[in-house]
Amino acid sequence: MPELPEVETIRRQLAPHLEGRTLASVEILDARWTLPEPSEPVAAALRGARVEALERAGKYLIWRLDGDRHLLVHLRMTGALLWDPASEPPHTRVRFGLDDGHRILYVDPRRFGTGHLLSAGADCAAYLDARLGPEPFSPEFSATALRRAARGRRAPIKAFILDQRRIAGVGNIYADESLFRAGIHPEREAGALTPAQWAALAEAIICALALGIDAKGASIDDFRHVDGQRGSFQDLFLVFNRAGQPCPRCGTAIVKTVVAGRGTHLCPSCQPRPRRRAATRTRRVAAG
DNA sequence: GTGATAACCTGGGTGC
């Protein structure tokens, strides 16, 4: 599932092919992609548009177009952008034809992904500010800021760091990996973390995301690079998707539970359970 | 205001 490192990988790979090019043709095959806007007017508006830059905010891929317009693409769980594939794969939802003869396909088996065109005059920054907290690699991201935002919160820390309004770009994989690196149980109340734990967590989030970017993302299900290749961060997972396997630090078997409605992987020794039981219902599921 | 949950969607896994 594409999170910040996967989206950043796509951006870096696609930008050289896309920036400066004009969209000669745009075919939106799945009307859901642009909801609540109807797809055909969006496709018509995109035809002839010049892509000035390809940017990223959180998990959004932002196509900055001429005329102060922005196409915000979100891959959600199974979306992928493929540059010039040899043949058209199943579940192709959008076809972009470039003025140099190449093409880009948006493919999404589960159809969760979205594409929103913000026309001239729409405040792209305000749109993103309403949905996204600080970028982990930005100066605004710090243990102090996180601690301040979490003050009084009783929700589990995992739910807190998955909330894109708190931290932009962290999804289920990097949440589990970060919490393990920081030695924090996912059920611990966000507002109950100590300053030292916030410092460890902030550092762990940056570390996990940076490793993910270096490895060009994780390919455990559908994620593919723009050329169809796979990322390699799944080979570096410490806990995620490793239920039943030994913890890389202490050897205790990794456990899979459910926290905040998400499959959650942790080491019960390195991430001790909080003394007071959190309100969130958890369920032990089969390990391995 | 906060937290929990359902809904969206479909491929893959499991059980019969």
Place this chain on the structure above:
DNA sequence: TGCACCCAGGTTATCA
């Protein structure tokens, strides 16, 4: 082999 059912998860809307 084929069918039915369940699970996975990012975001949004809805409810308590």
